[in-house]
Amino acid sequence: MDATVDEKLASKFATEKDSPYTRWVASEGLDIISGLYVPDLRALELKPWARREGYGVFINHDASRTSNDCYVCMIPAGGKLAPQRQLFEEMIMILDGKGSTRVWNDAGHEVTFEWQAGSMFAIPLNTWHQHFNLSGLEPAKFVSSTNSPPVINLYDDVDFVFNTSRDFPGRFDGQEDYFAAKKETKGLLLDTNFVPDVTTLPLISAKERGAGGGHIRFSMAKGSMNSHISEFPVATYKKGHRHGPGAHVIILSGEGFSLMWPEGEEPRRYEWKTGSLIIPPNLWFHQHFNTGSTPGRYLAFKHETVSIRNAQGVPKAWISRRIGGDQIDYADEKPAIRELFAEALAKSGVSPAMESAYEAELVSLPPLPA
Ligand SMILES: [Fe+2]
Incomplete structure (x- = not known):
């Protein structure tokens, strides 16, 4: 059951329907799919994502605004996304293609690693990072989940979330093997x-x-x-x-x-x-x-x-x-x-x-x- 109620009750919560997170997603200019079931992540229609210089679509589940969200992003053949830093966490799995990611912090520590379809990694909190497609012929595509909703809702200040100079050396200190495949x-x-x-x-x-x-x-x-x-x-x-x-x-x-x-x-x-x-x-x-x-x-x-x-x-x-x-x-x-x-x-x-x-x-x- 979808728990749909009458307009009278719905109107009492109208002012709470939007959140800083939902307003931010809308401002990114991408479609939002209601999360529950996506038959094929690779077949989703992606729209140009101007800020990131790629293509994407958001997937938001019923409680996305209080927990985590999801998006699919494509980097065109021979392309790269714009560098980004963010005060929320992100986990990525590569769906298609091969590429590399450069991760660095304000202290000047920097690590670059390569990935391919099936690779999975996380972006350390608030590190600068940039994804590159290493193929000149095929697009690269990844699926990602982040905890941006509670963070954006907490601060209600997108500039603060994406543009704050602060290293978290306990999370990332530029170790050369930070993105090496460990077995322990x-x-x-x-x-x-x-x-x-x-x-x-x-x-x-x-x-x-x-x-x-x-x-x-x-x-x-x-x-x-x-x-x-x-x-x-x-x-x-x-x-x-x-x-x-x-x-x-x-x-x-x-x-x-x-x-x-x-x-x-x-x-x-x-x-x-x-x-x-x-x-x-x-x-x-x-x-x-x-x-x-x-x-x-x-x-x-x-x-x-x-x-x-x-x-x-x-x-x-x-x-x-x-x-x-x-x-x-x-x-x-x-x-x-x-x-x-x-x-x-x-x-x-x-x-x-x-x-x-x-x-x-x-x-x-x-x-x-x-
Ligand atoms: Fe389960």
Whole structure:
């Protein structure tokens, strides 16, 4: 349900509808797509982005103005974007092409690194940065998520956000290997500011989300916006769960569909393939199904508003609903879910490979509440 109310109630909030962030987005002169589902990020129509000297489109989800936003940007063949610095954080994944990014600060520290389709990195807070397309023939395209909305709303001064001289040496100090691909992990976290190719990055086993998946987490450039990659095997699906707004789920490989639904309503179905974007709305349940012949892998750009945590700091989306969490155990899902999955697999001639996941769950399944 879209929760649309009558004009009388709507008019009472009319003055709060706009925010410094929404006014700034409008002033950039680009289209805004309502975030929830984008079938193919690479196929989006981009408009000239005069200030950045490229092309772009914004994607704003239902709570963008309080958490994080998303945009797709194209650098024409042989081109470069204008240099920019910003008092908000940004995470980038390259969709197409190859290029380089120069990052520098007022102290004169400077690092340049190269990227290609599949590379992922973060822009350290308030560093100057400039992106270059290294191909004279092909455009370069990237998708980005930032926490600009709360920052722009807080200061309501775009000049301050984009034009303040202040280094944050704790975030970036010009280390030569700052954007080198590091391999050290701490628990599920990969301690790096750069991933050369998210589609081939080795993952760590994570059984808690169902069906023997792989997982890896990032917290790049000492930023506050975390992200993760998740992969699930052929003919499997993940457990349904819900969380706060702001997870931008970018499909890196595979084929399948996601169900999303607000509590008490029927699931809605969204087909995905490489390049699709799914943004589960605030507290909607959602569940991802792999119906293709290869593992399904996605990257989720997030914001702390996504994570509703228990007192131990564990996201409730990882915890069974039987003990008050926000994850639906396989044992508790509606039979229609399994039927839908079996039907979709039959179409592609694949048999479900979920039995071992159902069995594995029973070992540690909490009892149903009385
Ligand atoms: Fe999720």
